[in-house]
Amino acid sequence: MADSIKTPLLVVGAGPGGYPAAFHAADLGMEVVLVDRDPNPGGVCLYRGCIPSKALLHAAQVIHEARTAEKLGITFGEPEIDFDKLRAWKDSVVEKLTSGLGGLTKQRKIRYVRGTARFAGPDRAIVALTDGGEQEIVFENAILATGSEPTRLPFLPDSSRVMDSTGALALDHLPKRLLVMGGGYIGLELGQVYATLGCTVTVVEMKPSLLPGADPDLVKPLAKVCTTQFHKILLDTSVTAVTEKGDQLTVAFRDTAGKTFEEAFDRVLVAVGRRPVSKGLGLEQAGVQLTAQGFAQIDEARRTTSERIYAVGDIAGQPMLAHKATHEGRCAVEAIHGKKHIYDPRAIPAVVFTDPEIAWCGLTEDEARRGGRRIRVGLFPWQASGRAATLDRPDGVSKIVADAETGLVLGVGVAGYGAGELIGEGVVAIEMGATAEDLALSIHAHPSLSETIMEAAERVMGQSTHYFQRM
Numbered sequence: 001m002a003d004s005i006k007t008p009l010l011v012v013g014a015g016p017g018g019y020p021a022a023f024h025a026a027d028l029g030m031e032v033v034l035v036d037r038d039p040n041p042g043g044v045c046l047y048r049g050c051i052p053s054k055a056l057l058h059a060a061q062v063i064h065e066a067r068t069a070e071k072l073g074i075t076f077g078e079p080e081i082d083f084d085k086l087r088a089w090k091d092s093v094v095e096k097l098t099s100g101l102g103g104l105t106k107q108r109k110i111r112y113v114r115g116t117a118r119f120a121g122p123d124r125a126i127v128a129l130t131d132g133g134e135q136e137i138v139f140e141n142a143i144l145a146t147g148s149e150p151t152r153l154p155f156l157p158d159s160s161r162v163m164d165s166t167g168a169l170a171l172d173h174l175p176k177r178l179l180v181m182g183g184g185y186i187g188l189e190l191g192q193v194y195a196t197l198g199c200t201v202t203v204v205e206m207k208p209s210l211l212p213g214a215d216p217d218l219v220k221p222l223a224k225v226c227t228t229q230f231h232k233i234l235l236d237t238s239v240t241a242v243t244e245k246g247d248q249l250t251v252a253f254r255d256t257a258g259k260t261f262e263e264a265f266d267r268v269l270v271a272v273g274r275r276p277v278s279k280g281l282g283l284e285q286a287g288v289q290l291t292a293q294g295f296a297q298i299d300e301a302r303r304t305t306s307e308r309i310y311a312v313g314d315i316a317g318q319p320m321l322a323h324k325a326t327h328e329g330r331c332a333v334e335a336i337h338g339k340k341h342i343y344d345p346r347a348i349p350a351v352v353f354t355d356p357e358i359a360w361c362g363l364t365e366d367e368a369r370r371g372g373r374r375i376r377v378g379l380f381p382w383q384a385s386g387r388a389a390t391l392d393r394p395d396g397v398s399k400i401v402a403d404a405e406t407g408l409v410l411g412v413g414v415a416g417y418g419a420g421e422l423i424g425e426g427v428v429a430i431e432m433g434a435t436a437e438d439l440a441l442s443i444h445a446h447p448s449l450s451e452t453i454m455e456a457a458e459r460v461m462g463q464s465t466h467y468f469q470r471m
């Protein structure tokens with residue numbers, strides 16, 4: 001083993017939790033060692049998650065628009081898809097962004113160590129180097145940012161026909177019949193990509209609706225599109241067995257009424273959730289205790305039960321979202337730097353990048369009611385939006401949940417084209433303690449989709465300009 005590296009800060013994992021933490025620490029003048037297996041920072045998000053999936057979703061949207069432009073008097077003909085080129089373009093996006101992060105790491109003089117880290121005590125870790133050999137790293141403080149991995153179901157066969165999101169994003173094969181297990185974020189995003197590329201897609205979801213937990217008013221416009229795009233949507237249904245026979249998979253289902261049936265598929269995409277990567281890291285030796293679900297136990301500053309070790313991102317708990325990881329990473333660095341900094345967000349945006357997109361932040365209507373809050377709700381359907389009409393995208397809705405007495409905005413939800421961009425206004429409103437009246441009285445550009453948030457706020461107050469409701 002080479003001589004030990006001694007560092008004020010070791011960051012394990014260079015995804016959207018780890019690399020922004022390392023960058024922020026370097027910007028504050030700390031020496032930093034950043035460890036990851038991949039050639040550059042980026043983690044699952046850039047290499048095998050958010051970025052490649054959004055590139056493919058963009059391609060799917062282009063195909064969809066070309067197919068539906070006929071209504072506008074523009075005919076393109078059926079799109080021809082060159083899969084090698086599409087894959088190469090997606091990979092080039094990933095390469096551009098990750099190599100850019102590699103450059104920023106060098107510019108900040110962060111020592112990037114390629115390998116897999118395992119803790120050997122509360123102040124040291126051993127890295128099994130990608131190029132062979134081992135490297136000990138002794139640290140004053142460490143940040144754990146090891147992320148999460150797809151949940152595996154023990155009854156599924158070990159077969160290349162059973163894919164997780166990483167396999168699906170590789171886009172190495174276009175199955176004729178695809179079963180997507182799980183009607184959540186990944187299932188619906190990748191299900192739409194494969195359906196648009198020409199696969200016959202069936203989605204099976206064990207709960208009674210797609211995107212369980214999301215506001216049903218927001219899910220409705222998406223569910224309507226999914227019904228036409230997908231061959232079948234099996235709700236309240238679970239997969240009980242998958243058997244590989246020849247070149248196909250026979251899948252056994254059971255619904256909540258007890259009915260059982262079988263169907264054959266060419267491939268199965270498993271998207272039933274993710275679990276934290278916390279095993280095999282030597283966390284016991286380091287004194288880091290885990291919750292029953294395998295997340296690191298942390299305090300408000302993201303400090304674990306081991307005094308010098310912090311945890312951020314997916315290993316630190318729900319929601320497993322890249323932007324939450326980034327915020328936590330910076331927060332942990334501030335705490336290490338001696339600032340009284342705690343993690344205390346009022347609103348974390350969640351965006352499902354389907355078409356239409358679904359985005360929300362703060363409390364959903366259901367959460368507010370279950371919490372015993374007296375609320376007023378403003379819903380603005382996009383059929384009444386001029387901008388949505390010019391985009392030929394009336395399939396949306398904007399929704400505001402406000403406190404009945406104070407008018408404080410508690411939650412914002414948007415379903416529709418570009419919802420992921422629009423939700424930023426909701427996050428700022430909630431974080432700044434805005435009322436529905438503040439949103440209603442702020443002048444929004446015309447014609448823009450942001451007006452739908454203003455009009456939803458007007459509806460919280462009473463009547464909105466473009467949606468008349470007899471009182």
Ligand code: NAD
Pocket residue numbers: 181182183184185186187189204205206207211212237238239271272273274319320321350351352353
């Ligand atoms: P998810 O939790 O969003 O959805 C999993 C779905 O699978 C749930 O609806 C669940 O009810 C269902 N399910 C579970 N077991 C099942 C079974 N045996 N049969 C049928 N259905 C079953 O999880 P995901 O889609 O795998 O995504 C994992 C995580 O990754 C998400 O929690 C999210 O935080 C993150 N993610 C985020 C984005 C984004 O921000 N746009 C995109 C992809 C993933």
